[in-house]
Amino acid sequence: MRKHGPIALALALFACDEAAEDTDVANAALIECQPEASHLVRIEGGTFDMGSRDVYGYVTIAEQPGDPDSFGAPLEQIPPFMLEPGSAVFIPPEGAPSDLRDWWQYVPGANWKKPFGPDGPAAKPNEPVVHLGWEDMSAYAQWKGGRLPTEAEWEYAASAGAPDSADQPSSDEANTWQGVFPVVNEGADGFTGLSPVGCFKPNAFGLYDMGGNAWEITADFYRPGHDPSARVNPKGPSETEAYKGVDSGIPARVMKGGSFLCAPNYCRRYRPAARQGNDPGLGSSNVGFRLVYDTAPTPSDRK
Numbered sequence: 001m002r003k004h005g006p007i008a009l010a011l012a013l014f015a016c017d018e019a020a021e022d023t024d025v026a027n028a029a030l031i032e033c034q035p036e037a038s039h040l041v042r043i044e045g046g047t048f049d050m051g052s053r054d055v056y057g058y059v060t061i062a063e064q065p066g067d068p069d070s071f072g073a074p075l076e077q078i079p080p081f082m083l084e085p086g087s088a089v090f091i092p093p094e095g096a097p098s099d100l101r102d103w104w105q106y107v108p109g110a111n112w113k114k115p116f117g118p119d120g121p122a123a124k125p126n127e128p129v130v131h132l133g134w135e136d137m138s139a140y141a142q143w144k145g146g147r148l149p150t151e152a153e154w155e156y157a158a159s160a161g162a163p164d165s166a167d168q169p170s171s172d173e174a175n176t177w178q179g180v181f182p183v184v185n186e187g188a189d190g191f192t193g194l195s196p197v198g199c200f201k202p203n204a205f206g207l208y209d210m211g212g213n214a215w216e217i218t219a220d221f222y223r224p225g226h227d228p229s230a231r232v233n234p235k236g237p238s239e240t241e242a243y244k245g246v247d248s249g250i251p252a253r254v255m256k257g258g259s260f261l262c263a264p265n266y267c268r269r270y271r272p273a274a275r276q277g278n279d280p281g282l283g284s285s286n287v288g289f290r291l292v293y294d295t296a297p298t299p300s301d302r303k
Helices: 002-014 017-027 134-144 152-158
Strands: 087-092 105-109 217-222 251-258 275-278
Touching: 152 217, 152 251, 217 275
Parallel strands: none
Antiparallel strands: 087 105, 217 251, 251 275
């Protein structure tokens, strides 16, 4: 292919008009070129950071400062720490809980790399990635050549032909909460938080962790109930028809599968048919995602 270089160059030069040639000659006359150096230059060995992430590095929502306008309150009423980059982390309450604010805390510095905050351990590469917002998941899916599944696709894959059941999965079937939530987690399944992917039995389709461990976001907007007329590959409601968060006013997305926090006395969302709305602008320590591909990905896409 290199032999075509001079031809392409010649064609490019012939395309220039005379005025452009005159300008180039005039500019060249202003440049004083030094004669070719006749000596070698010695460069001492050293170290440096090769490459750069500053130009193309992706920054997740949890790693960006909070937007004051999203709170719907005067700036002086917003706690300063809520405007710092961070995310929602589950922290077991010390006493008798009264509502979910007793076990969810906004932790500055919590993100997908540091799920428990800057002073906690780093994320484990074999566990679900959490603390991502809808935009983060969508950007990753596009980068990998896949997409987020629709709610119908996800539920079909999760049920794998089995009838829906309200029973809590056994300790070898899924990572859920054993005990009275949120006070006591007996950890009978071997985990009290996220577990590595593939620790429990796969379903009939060979898929792991479709129930428990981490919630999984789908592509559909959320509203209570389903449209009974949508029977062929349904895509869910439109953005204008979607339920909007009371606090955020942002159309919610459907999340499925429950998490390690699901217990019989609390959410019971480990069922394939169960569903819940999720604020797309805020991540948390028990919400993740998975991708689907319309064509088989290459080995590099699976990494």
